Structure formats: C-alpha cells, structure tokens
Amino acid sequence: MPYTDRVDYVAAMNCNVxxxxxxxxxxxxxxxxxxxxxxxxxxxxxxxxxxxVAVGAMPMDLGAATPFMHALRERETINDLFEMLCGARLTxxxxxxxxxxxxxxxxxxxxxxxxxxxxxxMMRSEFDPLISQNLIYRRRxxxxxPISAATAIAYGLSGPNLRASGLDWDLRQDEPYSIxxxxxxxxxxxxxxxxxxxxxFDRYAVRVGEMLQxxxxxxxxxxxxxxxxxxxxxxxTIKPPTGEAFVRTEAPRGELGYFLVxxxxxxxxxxxxxxxxxxxxxxxxxxxxxxxxxxxxAIIAAFDVVAPEIDR
Amino acid sequence: MDxxxxxxxxxxxxxVLIVVLHFGALMTWAERKQAxxxxxxxxxxxxxxxxxxxxxxxxIMADGLKMIMKEDFIPAGAHRLYHTLAPAIAMFPALVAxxxxxxxxxxxxxxxxxxLQVANLDVGILFVLAVSSLGVYGIALxxxxxxxxxSLLGTVRATAxxxxxxxxxxxxxxxxxMTYGTLEMNKIVxxxxxxxxxxxxxxxxxxxxxxxxxxxxxxxxxxxxETKRTPFDLPEGESELVAGFNVExxxxxxxxxxxxxxxxxxxxxALVATLYFGGWQIPYVNxxxxxxxxxxxxxVATFFGKVIVLCWLQLLVRWTxxxxxxxxxxxxxxxxxxxxxxxxxxxxxxWIWMLGxxxx
Numbered sequence: 001m002p003y004t005d006r007v008d009y010v011a012a013m014n015c016n017v018x019x020x021x022x023x024x025x026x027x028x029x030x031x032x033x034x035x036x037x038x039x040x041x042x043x044x045x046x047x048x049x050x051x052x053v054a055v056g057a058m059p060m061d062l063g064a065a066t067p068f069m070h071a072l073r074e075r076e077t078i079n080d081l082f083e084m085l086c087g088a089r090l091t092x093x094x095x096x097x098x099x100x101x102x103x104x105x106x107x108x109x110x111x112x113x114x115x116x117x118x119x120x121x122m123m124r125s126e127f128d129p130l131i132s133q134n135l136i137y138r139r140r141x142x143x144x145x146p147i148s149a150a151t152a153i154a155y156g157l158s159g160p161n162l163r164a165s166g167l168d169w170d171l172r173q174d175e176p177y178s179i180x181x182x183x184x185x186x187x188x189x190x191x192x193x194x195x196x197x198x199x200x201f202d203r204y205a206v207r208v209g210e211m212l213q214x215x216x217x218x219x220x221x222x223x224x225x226x227x228x229x230x231x232x233x234x235x236x237t238i239k240p241p242t243g244e245a246f247v248r249t250e251a252p253r254g255e256l257g258y259f260l261v262x263x264x265x266x267x268x269x270x271x272x273x274x275x276x277x278x279x280x281x282x283x284x285x286x287x288x289x290x291x292x293x294x295x296x297x298a299i300i301a302a303f304d305v306v307a308p309e310i311d312r
Numbered sequence: 313m314d315x316x317x318x319x320x321x322x323x324x325x326x327x328v329l330i331v332v333l334h335f336g337a338l339m340t341w342a343e344r345k346q347a348x349x350x351x352x353x354x355x356x357x358x359x360x361x362x363x364x365x366x367x368x369x370x371x372i373m374a375d376g377l378k379m380i381m382k383e384d385f386i387p388a389g390a391h392r393l394y395h396t397l398a399p400a401i402a403m404f405p406a407l408v409a410x411x412x413x414x415x416x417x418x419x420x421x422x423x424x425x426x427x428l429q430v431a432n433l434d435v436g437i438l439f440v441l442a443v444s445s446l447g448v449y450g451i452a453l454x455x456x457x458x459x460x461x462x463s464l465l466g467t468v469r470a471t472a473x474x475x476x477x478x479x480x481x482x483x484x485x486x487x488x489x490m491t492y493g494t495l496e497m498n499k500i501v502x503x504x505x506x507x508x509x510x511x512x513x514x515x516x517x518x519x520x521x522x523x524x525x526x527x528x529x530x531x532x533x534x535x536x537x538e539t540k541r542t543p544f545d546l547p548e549g550e551s552e553l554v555a556g557f558n559v560e561x562x563x564x565x566x567x568x569x570x571x572x573x574x575x576x577x578x579x580x581x582a583l584v585a586t587l588y589f590g591g592w593q594i595p596y597v598n599x600x601x602x603x604x605x606x607x608x609x610x611x612v613a614t615f616f617g618k619v620i621v622l623c624w625l626q627l628l629v630r631w632t633x634x635x636x637x638x639x640x641x642x643x644x645x646x647x648x649x650x651x652x653x654x655x656x657x658x659x660x661x662x663w664i665w666m667l668g669x670x671x672x
Contacts, residue, residue, distance in 0.1 A: 063542050063635025069351035130632070136543055137634045294546075294637045 005091035007256075007273055008309050010053050013039075013046035013082075014251040016095035021177065022247040022258040023097045026240035034228040035099035036179045041221045042085070042094060044214040045112070048119070049078040050252035051160075051207045051214075054304035058204055059131050061301040062140050067131040074122060077115050084108055097238055099231035109222050116215050123212065132208060141204060142195030145287050145299045152198070155286070156279040159254030160206045161303055164190035165198035171250040183220050185213045200302040207304070237266050253277050253304060277309035316424075324430045328410050331616075336574035337372045339623060343574075344371065346627045379567035387459060387560050394457035399565045402450025403572035406579050409443045412436040413582045414498050416592050416612040419604040428592075428612065429498060436497035437489060440583060441482055444538065447576070448474045451540075451547070451557050454569070458560035466556025469638065470547035474538055476645040481534035483653035487527040487660045488520050488587050501591035505598070517595040520588035524660065528588045530653050535580040536626060537645070539573060543633040546641060581622035582615075589618050 004019040005012040017039050024031060031039075056071025079089040084105050086094040094101055131137055147157070152165040162169055170187040172180040188209030190202030240262040248257035254276020261270035280303040288296055341356070345368065348355030356368035364370070386395050416428030433439050448471055455467025492500045500520075507514035508522070521528050537544040548556030558569045585591060592611035593599065599607050636644065 059634050063545060064633060065347070066351050066631050069353065073352055131634075134634065136636060139640060140634060140637055292637060292639070
C-alpha cells in the first residue's frame with residue numbers, strides 16, 4: 001500500500017483508494033460506511049490540493065510567479081489537515097485495505113469547514129481576478145492546441161483533460177463507486193469560453209471548476225458523516241483468492257485503473273496501473289506541431305502531468 | 313573652462329553614478345520584498361552582520377559579495393573579447409542616459425549658476441533616444457558571443473523587441489516635444505511648473521501627464537518593454553529559453569546585466585518623472601522663490617520621491633502579470649501601440665492649436 005503513494009505523489013490519497021478498492025474487490029470485502037465517507041473526504045481534499053498545484057504551476061510556466069505562491073499557500077492548509085489526520089504531509093499511506101487507518105481527530109471537521117469557506121472566497125476574490133481574468137493569461141491559452149472530443153477519446157485522455165474537450169464523462173457519476181451516488185455535484189466540462197472548445201484555457205477552467213465542486217462534496221460528506229468503525233475485519237495477512245480484478249477511479253489526473261492478478265499468496269502476481277498522465281503525454285507528439293515553443297510550455301502545463309505517472 | 317567648473321561637473325557625474333548604482337542595488341532588495349509582499353511571503357530576513365538584520369538590506373551586500381566571488385566562466389567557443397565587453401555595453405546606456413535628466417532646481421552659489429543636471433544639452437531628448445537604442449548592442453553581443461543556441465534565441469527576441477518598441481517610444485515622446493516646444497529636458501521641467509488656470513486660480517500643474525495621458529501610457533508601456541521585464545521578459549523566458557541571452561554568464565558579469573536591468577528601471581522612472589510628472593517641481597509650491605539650500609534639497613527629494621513611486625509601480629507590474637507570447641508582443645507593439653502613438657500626434661497638434669499655441 002505505501003508504494004501506491006508514489007504513483008502520483010501530488011494526489012497520493014486517490015492512488016491509495018484505487019488500490020484498496022481493487023484488493024477489496026478480490027476479497028469481496030465490505031468497507032464500513034464511515035470509512036467510505038472518510039475516503040471521499042480525503043480524496044476530494046487531495047483533488048483540491050492537486051488541482052491547486054496544476055492551476056498554480058500553469059501561470060508560473062507562463063511567467064507569472066505570484067499565483068503559484070497563492071495556490072501553494074492554500075495547499076499548505078490541506079497538508080496541515082492531512083498531517084492532523086495521519087501524520088504525513090505528502091505520502092499519506094492513510095487508506096488501508098478494508099477501511100482507513102485513523103478516525104477523524106478532534107477539531108478536524110471544524111478546521112476543514114473553515115478552510116473550505118476560506119478557500120471559496122479566496123478563489124473568488126484573489127485567484128480569479130489575479131489570473132483567471134487576466135487578459136494576457138487568457139490570450140496565452142485561448143485557442144492554443146484544441147483537442148476535439150473524438151481525438152481525446154482516441155488517445156485515451158481522461159479526467160479534466162477529457163472533460164475540457166466538452167465530453168461529460170466522470171467516473172464518479174457515470175460509473176459510480178463508493179458513496180458518490182449519494183452526493184450532489186456537477187461535472188465541469190469545457191465550454192470554449194475564450195477560444196476554441198478543448199483548448200488550454202478550457203483545461204485550466206475545468207480544474208478551477210472541479211475544485212469548487214470538490215468543496216461541495218467535502219461539505220456534504222462532513223455533514224452526513226455516519227458513526228461507526230473505520231476498519232472492516234481483515235486478517236493480519238491478506239491472501240486474496242486466485243483471480244483478477246480491475247477497478248478504475250476518478251483521480252485528479254484522469255482515470256486511475258488498477259489491474260491485479262492474485263495467485264492465492266499474500267503478494268500480487270501481477271499489478272498493472274493505468275494512469276492519466278501517461279495517456280495525456282502520448283497525445284503531445286500529435287498535438288504540438290505548428291505551435292510555438294512558448295505554446296508548448298502552455299500545452300504541457302495544461303495537461304498537468306506528474307512524472308511518476310508517465311513512467312509506466 | 314576653469315578647474316572649478318570641471319570639479320563641479322565631476323561632482324555631478326559622481327553624484328548621479330553613485331545614486332543610480334545605489335538605487336539599482338536597493339531595487340534588488342525592494343524587488344525581493346515587494347515580491348514577498350505580493351506572494352504572502354516574508355522575503356530576505358535571515359542574513360545579518362552581528363545580529364543586525366536591517367530588514368534584510370544586508371542581503372544586497374551578500375549578493376554583491378557572492379557575485380564577485382563566483383567563478384568568471386567563459387564557455388568554450390565563445391568570443392572572449394565580446395563576451396567580456398557585452399555586460400559593460402549593456403549597462404552603459406542606462407547610466408549615460410541619466411546625464412541629461414535634471415534631478416533638481418538650479419541655484420547660484422559664489423557667483424556661479426549651477427544646474428543640477430550633468431549635461432544640459434539642447435537636444436536632451438534626442439540624446440536619450442539615441443543612447444537607449446545602444447542598449448540593444450550589449451544584448452546582441454552577449455547572445456552572439458556566448459555561442460549558445462538559447463542565448464542566440466534570446467538575443468534575437470530581445471533585439472526584435474527593443475527595436476519594435478523603440479518606435480512607439482519615440483513617437484510618444486514627440487507628443488511631449490510638440491507640447492512644450494523644446495528638446496531641452498531642463499526647459500521641459502521648468503514649463504511644467506506652470507498651471508492651467510481657471511479664472512486666475514491654478515487648477516492643475518501643466519504636467520505632461522495632463523497634456524498627454526495617452527502618450528504617458530504608450531511611453532511607459534514601451535519603456536517597460538525596453539527594460540525586458542515581465543510581461544515583456546521574452547528574451548529571458550526561463551520556461552522556454554533557460555535564461556535567454558545571459559545564460560552563459562556568471563559572477564559579476566551576470567551581475568552587471570542584473571544591475572543594468574535595475575539601473576534601467578531607475579532610468580525609465582527618471583525619464584517618465586521628468587517628462588510627465590514635472591521632474592523636481594512640487595505642485596502649488598514655487599521652489600524657485602525659496603532660498604538656495606531648501607530649494608535644492610526639496611527639489612532633489614521630490615524628484616527622487618517620484619522616481620521611487622514609479623519604480624515601485626514597475627515592480628507591481630512585474631509580479632502581477634504573466635509573459636506575452638512572441639506574436640502577441642509584436643501585435644501589441646506594431647498594431648496597437650504604434651497606431652495609437654501616431655494618432656496621438658494629430659491629436660496633440662489639434663489640442664495645441666485649440667489652446668492658441670503654447671509658447672515657452
């Protein structure tokens with residue numbers, strides 16, 4: 001389980017959850033409801049922090065250093081929250097097969113709620129006027145390297161990069177898992193508001209929109225959090241029966257799929273991980289010809305790739 | 313020219329040089345602190361001498377010391393002479409351009425009339441334009457002599473950018489020349505001490521900004537582009553070109569580019585303050601009526617106060633905006649600024665004609 005933290009170190013929680021779900025599917029294990037809620041809370045908080053890195057790094061690659069600092073300042077608070085929860089700030093190893101490792105510490109709910117309020121107002125009053133509405137920034141991204149929905153599907157793009165092309169496809173709604181069916185949120189899709197549908201600005205705008213949706217999800221979860229245990233009863237050594245399982249979840253960088261083959265021992269016979277960044281990078285060769293070097297910087301930044309995810 | 317006159321000139325040169333270089337150094341500190349302020353950080357606050365931190369000001373000394381002590385590296389295949397010469401040439405125009413900027417009111421002492429300006433040229437503004445154009449040579453030499461593809465790309469960008477933006481810059485300045493009818497910087501400042509009057513009451517000082525608001529915006533934009541800082545920092549766009557034309561420079565040579573950049577910010581501010589904000593004039597205060605000493609002190613303080621505000625404005629721009637793309641840069645320069653600058657001229661002419669001719 002700790003290894004899955006490293007698949008995408010910017011969104012380690014989401015990687016944990018995917019792996020745990022795959023093993024649970026092999027075991028046929030039922031996870032306590034409170035644990036499911038906690039998984040969604042940390043997953044969505046991690047989605048916010050991951051997207052913050054993305055929308056902060058994009059302006060920085062385009063020459064504006066300030067928004068990055070503002071974005072990372074908010075991310076710090078999320079790291080603090082996770083530190084309260086599990087003691088780690090980057091590679092959490094919080095999710096366990098059968099549940100999560102710790103219940104909420106006292107004060108976590110209040111602090112999270114305060115952060116969400118602060119975050120929402122920060123996005124509106126600081127981040128949007130500073131960079132989202134910035135004329136130079138919009139012009140730099142508008143119409144750059146548009147991807148049509150058909151091309152996006154052909155190259156296996158997923159997550160925000162796919163939705164930026166105008167396609168309403170989100171595993172949390174279209175192939176629901178965990179407690180997502182019980183939650184209310186919108187799927188943010190690209191609109192081509194400043195240029196062409198599926199351009200770099202859409203990829204940016206989708207991420208900004210998704211963060212605000214994640215805020216909604218976390219709020220609902222905190223409100224409806226049931227009582228109960230956070231771990232199911234699992235044996236000390238987990239030996240899934242022979243067989244194979246595939247589970248895909250909606251991670252911040254696209255669909256994160258785990259394919260596990262078990263041979264009856266306590267180790268996986270085979271484990272294949274499908275990541276979003278890998279697919280995103282594959283389209284680069286087809287997409288980049290004809291654009292300027294400065295645009296290439298914007299294109300790569302807009303895909304929000306993280307290196308270990310490309311290294312498959 | 314007798315010995316004392318020569319001494320006076322030398323003293324003025326020394327004063328301007330010292331002030332500009334110190335301003336440049338202080339700007340590095342101001343930039344760090346301002347950036348930290350915008351980005352919700354603290355900025356330099358650790359470095360100290362025997363516990364004296366002085367708000368991080370000691371950082372400047374540490375930076376200077378670091379740059380001097382670093383290895384002065386000339387890459388293989390570089391042209392040694394040009395590589396060494398380039399930083400000096402890049403820094404030179406910024407310092408020379410200040411020679412014609414009056415930084416205080418004139419005064420008489422011991423029977424001599426002293427003007428606080430290194431050289432009172434008849435063609436002051438032309439001189440500034442000519443010298444600032446020279447800046448491009450330093451950059452061009454630096455990039456070419458480094459024998460590095462990124463340097464060369466940066467140089468090409470820098471050259472194209474500086475030449476493009478010089479045209480709107482020149483045209484915007486012509487507006488000022490038309491308004492005040494002189495190329496002499498000194499005269500321009502003097503004329504800005506007068507007022508638009510309504511029924512004999514002074515309403516507004518006759519500052520360039522009130523005559524030429526459009527010209528001010530154009531000139532300021534073009535001048536920021538000339539300093540090659542964000543949003544016009546394409547020549548050094550670090551995500552594309554590593555560091556642009558100065559990528560092969562280290563130690564104090566790089567430091568000279570760096571200092572040159574900050575010195576040019578000061579020059580830009582000094583120029584704009586002189587042409588558009590009345591130089592050393594304080595609105596509604598007749599400095600020339602005061603005795604020599606307070607007049608000079610107040611005048612010089614006012615001038616540098618204006619310079620500091622304009623420098624600060626440039627820092628704010630630097631830390632707020634992202635970088636243009638090359639085609640957008642050219643678009644802005646040729647298709648936006650230039651037509652506006654040309655349109656500004658007949659507008660100015662009509663304005664002067666309507667006012668019945670502005671006589672100096």
